[in-house]
Amino acid sequence: MVVMRKWVLAMSATLLLGAAAPSAPARAAFERGEAALSSGRLDEAASAYREALKDTPGYAAALNGLGSVLFRKGQVTEAIARFREATEADATLKMAFFNLGYAARKAGDAATAAQAYERYTQLEPNDADGYYGLGESYRQLGQKEKAIPAYQAYIAREKRPGEQVWVRKAREHLTAMGAQPQPVPASASVAAPAQAQASAPAAVSESRTAVAAATAEPERTPNSALAASRIRDGDALMKERRYREAAFAFLDASHADPGHVEALFKLGNALAVLGYYGQAVEKWERAARLTQDATIRQSAQDNVTRARAKMAQAGASPQAAQQPPGSGPVADTTRAQARRAYEQGVQRIGTRDYGGALTSLTQAIQLEPMLAVAYTARGSANIGLRRYAEAASDYQYAMELEPGSASPLYGLAESYRALGRNEEARSLYERYAASSATDVRAQLQEESRQKAAKLR
Structure with missing residues (x-):
């Protein structure tokens, strides 16, 4: 058994000349902020980061950390300002550029996002996630001549089995733009704007505090x-x-x-x-x-x-071949058990036995982890139990497993509406209402249109 060593969240950063060198008290405060943020204690993290900045103004890693707190609290404009200050304080702080790109894209400022992602991909040329964000930003700007090589660079670098859904999405964008989804070699670089071409100092260690944790799922809100x-x-x-x-x-x-x-x-x-x-x-x-x-x-x-x-x-076992648990080595009898548990869960939802449904659907997922409809159904059971955050997580993962399915859209919209995230809920209702997926229901489409109208 592989055992994890003592869990400590700390950070040691080496800063270049020109960046604010933190004092010992500032570094200690920063470390407290990192630990608090990793545990979801946002107010405590913000206080610690501000303490570090009071002691050492311009402390780039602390600015980045504070920006991450503000972003998670929904204060996007303020978060962008802190990320921008962090990049200005230290031009090699990679995650500050990633965070600035992500936050700016979420705020609809695709131009700022593209510039930030350009710099991030210079500093981290082998990280696939930066190229996906870069492609999205240029696509939103209508600059397909720059979006195409960015998506191709992403496809060339993204080898993680669990992220292939985003490779497929990138290929879809390329096809829609009339480009061949043939990726550029991973060693090739994407052309950057002239102002970003200047050579940069060597990269240094920095806080990995990230607003989206540098994942390939760009829409996920961490819980x-x-x-x-x-x-x-x-x-x-x-x-x-x-x-x-x-x-x-x-x-x-x-x-x-x-x-x-x-x-x-x-x-x-x-x-x-x-x-x-x-x-x-x-x-x-x-x-x-x-x-x-x-x-x-x-x-x-x-x-x-x-x-x-x-x-x-x-040797050549399914595990060694990196088959996801449940997708390759599961026997037909196990899959049949999973389907029975799923059907039982759906029946229990119909009788409003949401607790029993949750048990059955969790069993189905454990037996067949790639069964997308089980995650969707478990989301419905969680909504019945008023566990809206858990429901949202299930619907989001169902959307990753089956991007062409519409049912998770409606469920996620319901979850977000219950959580008070009305803008996101409205967008999802509108997407469901406009969907032509095979699992769309006309009655729910009409309800979606009505609910979206009420949220305007």
Whole structure:
């Protein structure tokens, strides 16, 4: 069993000359901010970052951290200002450029987003996520001559099995723009604006605090509280040696907050115990990219080394081939059990036995983790239980598994409306009303139009 070392969220940053060198008290305050943010304690994190900035004005990593807090609290304009200040304070602070691009794109400022993503892809030329954001920004600007090579660069770099849904989406955008989805070589660079072509100093370590955790799912809003709850469930299950159930608890946590380092690390642990070494390696490597804690990064690397050795011994097993749990090695009898549990869950929703439905649908997901309709149905059960954040997480993941399905759109709209996120709910209702997917229902389309109108 691969064991995680002591969980400490700290950060050691080396700053270039010209950037504000933090004092010892400022660094200590910054570290408190990082720890608080990782646990979802936003007010505490903001206070700590401001303390660091009061002691050392222009502390770029603290500005980036404060921007992340503001973004998560919905104060997007203020967040963009802090991210911009961080990039001006340290022109090599990679995640500040990523965050500025993401936040600006969400605010509808595609020009600022494109400029920020251009700089980020210069600093991190091998990170696929930056190119996806760059392609989206240029597409929104109507500059398809720049969007096309950005999407192609993304396709060339994106090798993570769990992110291939976004590769398909990028290919769809390329086809819509009349371009061949043939990717450019990963070593090639995307042409950047003239003002961004100047050579930059060598990159340095910086805070990996990110508004979207640098994931390839650009629309996801992290739910740290839900992630923390499911991590606690997973920890308890691991102690009871119920590793498969623990894996799904950690998987739920990573769905709730795709950039949650602890969720990713522990999901890797559970997958490794189950023999899915390739999947475990992916989770550990992703956790290592998202953290600045040297202990966590070294532990992840040690685990990757051990897992790769196990993969070499395993030969041509489905796990070694990086088949997602439930997609390759599941027997037909297991799939049949999953479908029965799904049908039972749907029936229980029909009788308003939402608690029983939740149990049946969770069983279906554990038996067949790629069964998108089970996530959609579990979202409905969660809505019946008024667990709207959990419902939103299920609907979002169902949309990742089946981007062409309409049912999760309506469910997610209902969840967001209950959570008071009316603008997002209205957009989703409108998308459902306009959808031509095979699972669209005419009655719900009419209801969607009415609900969207009320939210205007």
